[in-house]
Amino acid sequence: MKQVFIIILLIIIGYFLANTFVEIPFGGNRIGNVESNETVAGYYLSNTAKKTGVANVITAIVVNYRGLDTLGEVTVLFLATTGLASILYRRKEEEEDTERLNLPSSRIMRSGVRVLFPAIVLLGIYVFIHGHLTPGGGFQGGTIVATGFLLMLISYKGFNTDHNRMVWIESLAGLSFVGIGIWGLLSGNTFLENTTNIGVVNSLISGGLIPIIYIVVGFKVAVELTGILDILLKIKPKK
């Protein structure tokens, strides 16, 4: 009976959404029924290269035009890590042994990972250093580095990310992101403003503070995701 009720509900919602999206053209001209240069997207496309000196428009939007979003974004990840730690936290007396579950990873895996790990981390770092030129950036690069650490965490039982250093990197990265914001205020402009010169568009050193912010975000995301994975891998199943 419940299934029938739910399916009817879904059909109604589906119909509801369908006839709203019938009116929204796919692949038509740019959004908004006003001509494109008055919309926000039109402004971004025509001014990013000149004003912010960044080739990747999305990086300019994520870091500079909508910088507070990314700051909120990084806080969400930071709070998720803290929340996860507090939900799965075992007090000192409950902690039998915190070494990770001993997955018997095969020889192929271990040797493969030994080769892959530096390559993955290098790729991740490349992605978030070139965030302002090529697709990708702090978040994507950080995630790639985290997957690299994940491989190491799974295949080598002895491999332990040094908790102390991770906390240092995480806090320093977060503080420097907010510090860049405060620097904008201190230097008389607004919070998170791109105060330094923006250089030539497609050169590596271009876009002023934007690449620096994205590199800092990359470190923070990498360390946070590795932290989340480390906490989750440390839980011992009951069986």
Next chain:
Amino acid sequence: MVISPIHYIFVPLVAAFAIPLLSKLNKELPRIIPGIVLFYNIIISFVLMQEVNEVGYISEVIAGWRAPIGINLIITPFSGFLVSLISVLGFLIWLYGFRFKKVIDDGELRSYNILQMMMITGAIGIIITGDIFNLFVFLEIVAITAVSLTSFYRGRDGAEAGFKYLLIGGFASAMILLAILILYTQVGTLNMAEIAERMHTVPTGIKSTILILFIVGFGIEAELFPLNGWAPDAYSQAPGPTSTAFAGIVVKAGVYGLIRIIFTLFDIEGAYDFLIIAGLITMIIAEAAALKQTNLKRMLAYSSIGQMGLALIAFGIGTKEAVFAAMFLLLNHAIIKSLLFMTGSILMYNSKEKTISSLHGIAKRLPFISILFAIGAFAIVGLPPFSGFWSKLYILSAAADKEMIFLIVTILAVSVIEIIYYFRVVSKLYFAEGTTNVEVYKPKINAKISMLILGIAIFVIGFYPDLVTGYLHNAADILLDKASYIQYVLNTDSTIQ
């Protein structure tokens, strides 16, 4: 460095990122830092409120880009008033919860303090941001911190309440994302002022879809009837100071988000009477449910949902008088409900199943706390000398202006229900003879101070309501006239320098 709205956000962020490091220096620091930050919030609110009184609006641009291009923070008289209220309450809650925790080692202490501070920052962020996607990001910050705090205690029900909250919260944020998406396809911008300006170009079919999706999304945070299943569990499972923060702060941000969407973004006539109907249903069902609760915190949770329903009704009436009354109710409710939750958690501290019956005759052993609880109970019900009376009176008079007899009857009936279940608790507290062997938690001086301040505030507003009403009248007028908000945000790129 001139004080501006962004200080509300980056100072707690610096503290939150620094706490893991500083706790290595000294174990006590994670307890003290939130206090400093929340006290600094009060200073910011004090300074900004002066400016808002003269200028009417404060708009601050982020990253140097003018309003529709970049994100702007905006403080209107109403949001300024709400944020100052939240800052003061946040500091009092911190003061109250300073030594409150049971045995806690440094890991949990660090997480608890970061999460509690960031929940308040998230709520403030929801209120002061002028960009709709930024509103969504701050809503997520509040959601994640609230879930982690709900499931903070090791007990069995904490995790269940947290999961229920996260599931409904996840669904709500999906609906809000969908609403932002459809809105963007019609309007082409994300800044609230520009959306309000271009709202007339949106065809009515799509406009009502967007409105419904927003109401579902924010209804969950503002605890409208069908969507507040999570609230009583979350309130009752969360630690003392957190449930106080839920009732006093997080719900206000949710209600403000809903009101802002309906008042500033949309101009659909139907929205107002929808608010009245939703508020009515929420109030009636929540108060009825509160009647048959045995757990004190769940009863207080249902009562605060009922009060929020009342606030939504007042906003729904839509006249200047009604909006003013609703704001006054939010102020009173925040103060009184925080006092009730604080005193309630202390009275309940040692009883295993937290039921009202375990309250028998505790008044003899905790006289100070019981008096404050009684004051809170009388105030929220609306008895004359206390502040609650004025807000209920103004709402009734606003309803009377619009000849909504049905509303007046239901509000009075609900007040009767409130009187019944609050006095039942107070009578158990004082007159029933209790089991003397229950050892009672003696609160420390800092908890007593914060509760005393709230008690005094109830009396002060009770005897001199015009301290606050003048300011609120002006705030109500500005909230209702949309044009000046749009004109101010879009045309002046006045940044505070």
Next chain:
Amino acid sequence: MIFIILLIVMAVLLLAAAIYSIVNRDLLFAVMGTGIVSVILSLFFYLLQAPDVALTEAAMGIALTTIIFIITIRNTTRDENEIIDKEEEMKMKTDKES
């Protein structure tokens, strides 16, 4: 022409993977279903000229989301209706008595 054919094939595959991951009783295969959904979604984003989002979806959706799900399954049950677990418990009890 390729654009349309690719689009239709990916749309069908995407829905099939989503339904598979919902219907399947064995949670491990259900999680692999979500992995496939992320893969095809990432290709979709690439087709819709959104390289940044494709990279994020690939890194976040395929790698990390799948791994957290698998860790969760490892700490809870693998079978959705928990019939197999009950059988194991029964077996353990019988072994203990015998």
Next chain:
Amino acid sequence: MQEQFNEIFIKYHEIITIGVYGTAIALMLIGLYAILMKKNLVKIVIGLTILDAGIHLLFVGIGYIQNGTAPIFSPGYENSADRMVDPVPQALVLTAIIIGFAVTAVALSLVIRLYKHHNTAKIDQIKHLKW
């Protein structure tokens, strides 16, 4: 190549629209079905991720322009701004995907803790807190 693409695009316009919007809405409905119907907690969280996946696909879908290019001014594309796809939904989706991941991580940690207490991962056997 250009006109050939446009002409195909216009000819099969409905199919493409249904292809993208249709799949996104279908994904959302499948996710919603799983959340409402399924008993197992992990399956419910899978439903949540699929619901989010549908919305992310919609987000990017609305930004697409017929025969547009990615919004990146790489060396060969300096002045092709008007052919570029709308960058704003992509920036929003970037944030939404990561928030979705954070919510899933917290949800799954709660599932693990619930399983530790109740020794079952089925939502109907965990219902202690009633309405």
